[in-house]
Amino acid sequence: MNTKNNQRYRETEIRMDAAMLELMKHTEFEKITVKKICETAEVNRSTFYAHFTDIYDMLDRMEDFLHQELLESYPSHSNPEDLPFSDPLILLFLQHIRKHQYFYRIALQTRRAFPLKQGFEPMWNLILKPRCQAAGITSEDEMMYYFVYFQAGFTMVVKRWVDTGCKESESRIAQTLKNCIPAVWQTSKGDLE
Known part of the structure; x- marks a missing residue:
């Protein structure tokens, strides 16, 4: 089960953070979307919202x-x-x-x-x-x-x-x-x- 603060939860969050940092290198912030973060990190939108409000x-x-x-x-x-x-x-x-x-x-x-x-x-x-x-x-x-x-x-x-x-x-x-x-x-x- 992927509960808050277990290893899998933290690894998923690290992947999303890495995706965000990668997008920041070549994309204007206004054009970075939750969808792009999720695609780059290979996670669902619901996973993003389980970690962050926005x-x-x-x-x-x-x-x-x-x-x-x-x-x-x-x-x-x-x-x-x-x-x-x-x-x-x-x-x-x-x-x-x-x-x-x-x-x-x-x-x-x-x-x-x-x-x-x-x-x-x-x-x-x-x-x-x-x-x-x-x-x-x-x-x-x-x-x-x-x-x-x-x-x-x-x-x-x-x-x-x-x-x-x-x-x-x-x-x-x-x-x-x-x-x-x-x-x-x-x-x-x-x-x-």
Whole structure:
């Protein structure tokens, strides 16, 4: 029986994800349909809907999976306070984006809203909030404005990089991202070196 989270269920979902990624390489997102995903993955429509509510749900879940893959790629001895500002961790992030650029090109085009603290919880709690507090900002509402500013800029830099086929080197984009860090978070010059 193919019940949720058994081996067969997971293998089917992986096939559908792979089909979606393959379609993303050469098809505009607006032209990707459930029918095409099912044909490529060799599954029925009912199988697709047993796993996902629609294509956007599929994208969201694929993004969650890739986010988890990214987190697992960070060295276990990494200090969470280094995120996202240390060169090695930014480079790992950008290598991950380059590896999955077909997915991120579409995910960033179809994003309906910035994820704000969702998925950014460690960055918010361990880095951004303490840096705002160190700068004398105590209102979480005001902190959130800085966070939104940083996240929007960060996302748009990555989107531009992906939209241009990741032509620039990871180190060049990493430097651009570091240059965009709000001055209020740069508590000391040595933090970013």
